[in-house]
Amino acid sequence: MAPLQTSQQTGTPLSPAELSYLHTSLTLTPPIRPDSRTPTQFRPLFAESDILPSTNGSARMIWGDGGECIVGVKAEVEKNSISSGGPRDWIETNVEVSGQRDDDAFLGMTVAESLLVPGSGVLERLVLGERFHWKIFVDILLLTPPLSHPATLLTLTTYLALRNTFLPKLVSEAAEDPVFDDDWGNGLPLYPVDRIPPPITLLVVNVGENIFFDPTREELAVGDVVLAVSICEKKVVGVRTLEGGSGGVKREAVKRVIKESCEVAEEVFSSLNGVGEGD
Amino acid sequence: MSRYEILSPEGLRTDGRRWNEMRRFSPKMATTTAADGSSYIEHGNTKVICSVNGPIEPRASSARNSERATITVDVCFAAFSGTDRKKRGKGDKRVLEMQSALSRTFASTLLTILHPRSEVHISLHILSQDGSILATCVNAATLALVDAGVPMTDYVTACTVASYTNPDESDEPLLDMNSAEEMDLPGITLATVGRNDKISLLQLETKVRLERLEGMMAVGIDGCAKIRQLLDRAVRDHGNEMARMGAL
Amino acid sequence: MPRELDPTINEKSFILDALNQKLRIDGRDLDVFRELELSFGDDYGLADVRLGKTRVLARVSAEVVKPFTDRPFEGIFTITTELGPMASPAFEPGRQTEQEVLLSRLIEKAIRRSNALDTESLCIVAGQKCWQIRADVHFLSHDGALVDASCIAVVAALQHFRRPDVSIEGEKVTIHTMTERVPVPLSILHVPICVTFSFYLDGEVCLVDATLQEEQLRQGDMTITLNKFGELCQIAKAGGLAINALILLRCAKIALVKAGEIAAIVQRRLEEDAAVRVRRDNLLESKADNERA
Numbered sequence: 001m002a003p004l005q006t007s008q009q010t011g012t013p014l015s016p017a018e019l020s021y022l023h024t025s026l027t028l029t030p031p032i033r034p035d036s037r038t039p040t041q042f043r044p045l046f047a048e049s050d051i052l053p054s055t056n057g058s059a060r061m062i063w064g065d066g067g068e069c070i071v072g073v074k075a076e077v078e079k080n081s082i083s084s085g086g087p088r089d090w091i092e093t094n095v096e097v098s099g100q101r102d103d104d105a106f107l108g109m110t111v112a113e114s115l116l117v118p119g120s121g122v123l124e125r126l127v128l129g130e131r132f133h134w135k136i137f138v139d140i141l142l143l144t145p146p147l148s149h150p151a152t153l154l155t156l157t158t159y160l161a162l163r164n165t166f167l168p169k170l171v172s173e174a175a176e177d178p179v180f181d182d183d184w185g186n187g188l189p190l191y192p193v194d195r196i197p198p199p200i201t202l203l204v205v206n207v208g209e210n211i212f213f214d215p216t217r218e219e220l221a222v223g224d225v226v227l228a229v230s231i232c233e234k235k236v237v238g239v240r241t242l243e244g245g246s247g248g249v250k251r252e253a254v255k256r257v258i259k260e261s262c263e264v265a266e267e268v269f270s271s272l273n274g275v276g277e278g279d
Numbered sequence: 280m281s282r283y284e285i286l287s288p289e290g291l292r293t294d295g296r297r298w299n300e301m302r303r304f305s306p307k308m309a310t311t312t313a314a315d316g317s318s319y320i321e322h323g324n325t326k327v328i329c330s331v332n333g334p335i336e337p338r339a340s341s342a343r344n345s346e347r348a349t350i351t352v353d354v355c356f357a358a359f360s361g362t363d364r365k366k367r368g369k370g371d372k373r374v375l376e377m378q379s380a381l382s383r384t385f386a387s388t389l390l391t392i393l394h395p396r397s398e399v400h401i402s403l404h405i406l407s408q409d410g411s412i413l414a415t416c417v418n419a420a421t422l423a424l425v426d427a428g429v430p431m432t433d434y435v436t437a438c439t440v441a442s443y444t445n446p447d448e449s450d451e452p453l454l455d456m457n458s459a460e461e462m463d464l465p466g467i468t469l470a471t472v473g474r475n476d477k478i479s480l481l482q483l484e485t486k487v488r489l490e491r492l493e494g495m496m497a498v499g500i501d502g503c504a505k506i507r508q509l510l511d512r513a514v515r516d517h518g519n520e521m522a523r524m525g526a527l
Numbered sequence: 528m529p530r531e532l533d534p535t536i537n538e539k540s541f542i543l544d545a546l547n548q549k550l551r552i553d554g555r556d557l558d559v560f561r562e563l564e565l566s567f568g569d570d571y572g573l574a575d576v577r578l579g580k581t582r583v584l585a586r587v588s589a590e591v592v593k594p595f596t597d598r599p600f601e602g603i604f605t606i607t608t609e610l611g612p613m614a615s616p617a618f619e620p621g622r623q624t625e626q627e628v629l630l631s632r633l634i635e636k637a638i639r640r641s642n643a644l645d646t647e648s649l650c651i652v653a654g655q656k657c658w659q660i661r662a663d664v665h666f667l668s669h670d671g672a673l674v675d676a677s678c679i680a681v682v683a684a685l686q687h688f689r690r691p692d693v694s695i696e697g698e699k700v701t702i703h704t705m706t707e708r709v710p711v712p713l714s715i716l717h718v719p720i721c722v723t724f725s726f727y728l729d730g731e732v733c734l735v736d737a738t739l740q741e742e743q744l745r746q747g748d749m750t751i752t753l754n755k756f757g758e759l760c761q762i763a764k765a766g767g768l769a770i771n772a773l774i775l776l777r778c779a780k781i782a783l784v785k786a787g788e789i790a791a792i793v794q795r796r797l798e799e800d801a802a803v804r805v806r807r808d809n810l811l812e813s814k815a816d817n818e819r820a
Contacts, residue, residue: 370623372628372631372632373632375625375628375629376628376629376632376765379625379628379629379765380765380766381766382766383765383766383767384765384766384767385766386766387746387747387766387767387768387769388769467762471769472769475771476771476772477730477769477770477771477772478764478769478770478771478772478775479747479764479766479767479768479769479770480764480765480766481749481762481763481764481775482762482763482764482765483759483761483762483763484636484640484761485640485641486641486642486758486759486760487758487759488757488758488759489753489757489758489759489779489780489783490757492759492762492776492779493776496772496775496776497772500772
């Protein structure tokens with residue numbers, strides 16, 4: 001069934017007839033996407049890391065549709081007594097959207113929640129002796145929001161920034177006030193290569209029997225269901241349906257989404273890890 | 280006196296520059312496709328990203344003027360831009376003052392009379408602060424406005440000059456302050472328009488002898504001319520690149 | 528949002544034509560201030576400045592507070608300004624307009640950041656008690672040159688103000704009332720004076736102390752703050768018409784002369800007021816019903 005949506009509802013400039021055509025072409029086997037990508041192919045993106053010397057880690061990413069995001073990670077030493085909420089407060093995430101008056105609290109929470117995957121061991125790495133810990137501020141600046149949903153852009157940039165975040169090495173004893181090694185070359189990575197990396201969130205849209213990665217705004221508009229899949233290393237750690245879409249989701253589709261997400265994510269991880277190694 | 284020397288007896292500053300040397304200045308044009316015009320400037324460790332939209336229909340009715348275009352400026356300090364993480368609210372007086380100074384600087388240089396009832400919106404993001412921030416914002420906005428094709432009379436370029444007091448009480452102007460120099464020395468921010476070196480913006484925020492102003496201004500005007508050459512080269516390089524790609 | 532009424536086309540061409548012939552409509556020369564009237568209240572720290580039709584009132588008050596933790600040896604000095612509808616119907620109460628923010632930043636930079644008031648002298652017990660000096664600026668009537676007038680009002684009020692004397696014995700701090708001990712003046716390090724220039728006709732003509740109408744027609748402006756020692760405290764030329772550097776330097780030299788003149792007027796009025804006070808106090812003491820020790 002073709003979606004009965006008008007352009008007012010979807011925010012795209014397409015007419016119902018055009019939306020219907022798009023829906024049909026996406027349900028074919030094999031499906032045809034308007035930009036002739038394969039279902040798992042991403043649009044071109046530009047990414048760079050370690051761009052800001054005043055941060056512990058930073059990254060910038062420009063998405064195919066013009067969305068641009070900069071993430072800066074800063075670490076500060078804090079007394080254990082300050083954070084009342086315990087270790088869960090040790091990582092603070094803020095999303096600032098250019099041109100908007102207030103921070104986007106919902107997006108910030110989404111990213112923050114996914115960072116605290118149990119078992120990642122990141123909180124243990126923030127402990128500084130008995131009385132102090134690192135407080136990590138992840139400030140996400142969305143310079144131009146992408147036309148499609150920003151979740152993927154945000155998490156990929158955050159991933160890249162966190163992967164390149166280094167903390168100075170502690171040289172003092174556990175009971176003392178923390179003293180650090182002056183040499184940045186001895187800095188310790190927040191997410192070492194052999195440990196569980198920060199998660200990313202991929203957007204997947206399901207149309208009929210087919211599923212598509214990195215959907216455009218138009219594809220999101222005709223999708224049956226839009227899923228945000230959070231992946232950490234090789235495991236899917238969360239699947240959420242986003243608003244939009246016009247139908248339910250089949251169980252087989254979810255299974256396939258999860259399976260293919262893992263494969264796609266692996267490629268994404270390996271290409272992102274390549275960023276910054278070249279130079 | 281401060282802990283370290285701003286100017287060594289050999290005439291070198293903390294980062295190894297001489298009195299009339301600027302930090303590395305690398306302008307980039309058309310950095311994003313999402314705005315009408317955009318630019319990214321790295322001046323030493325000060326990094327500013329700018330995007331310009333316009334002339335567009337005014338977003339707020341207060342920005343509608345039936346005789347000329349209105350110029351609105353948003354300046355945003357990223358929370359991670361300084362040494363310590365600090366969030367600046369939108370209502371910060373210093374930010375408002377910067378916005379107003381930038382908007383008035385460009386109001387007199389853009390040919391706003393050609394686009395009545397419209398708005399030119401300049402949005403500036405400061406990603407990293409190391410002195411000369413207002414000056415870098417002016418330069419970034421100029422480049423983005425050129426990229427956006429907003430009609431303007433000439434380049435507006437800006438730089439800063441500090442006034443250093445030698446141990447023998449004589450004074451020496453230092454071109455292009457970094458944040459350490461900004462902290463310890465009095466200095467001016469100066470913006471000139473075009474080749475005839477007229478001054479559109481002049482700011483001084485710390486006490487300094489009146490006699491020193493002339494020397495500082497002379498060095499500043501030369502610095503602005505130098506930056507104008509660098510910006511002009513960036514614009515021409517970008518134009519050549521566009522022509523080569525067949526965009527023109 | 529209410530707006531200041533723009534000058535009519537006739538007024539505009541008349542004023543600009545006159546300026547072209549180096550004439551101002553109130554007959555002043557281009558670089559002459561309107562007559563400065565300065566009077567003080569019965570209390571210490573109240574200064575009333577009139578510059579033509581512009582009238583600004585500044586009141587200075589003191590209070591004992593805890594100093595900021597990052598500056599335990601310094602007192603606190605704040606200046607508050609609020610443009611209300613009393614000065615001009617174009618100002619709305621409560622809402623901070625851009626003009627108001629710029630004005631308060633300028634005064635702040637001119638007086639507070641140039642260290643006109645020695646804040647270290649306001650410390651009573653380090654880290655625990657200090658004086659907070661507060662200058663409230665009220666705008667009563669707006670006819671141009673608000674910055675210049677309010678700067679004069681604040682520096683005059685600061686010099687006029689007397690704070691209660693304090694004595695410390697060990698841990699005990701006593702604040703003596705005004706009648707108990709002679710109140711002490713604030714320690715003023717220098718007297719900054721703001722001079723605002725308005726530019727017309729592509730910088731050919733620059734005026735000092737522009738009236739409201741002249742301000743509305745100007746193409747650019749610059750405020751220079753300096754003291755009589757020839758120290759620049761602040762320059763603000765935030766955009767507007769681009770001006771030749773030589774003209775700006777000439778303005779700075781004019782400003783130095785003006786600052787000296789104004790500071791002298793303020794000084795003279797302060798001395799006159801002090802003389803009146805001495806006479807009045809003597810009169811009070813010699814009254815028959817005065818209790819004699």
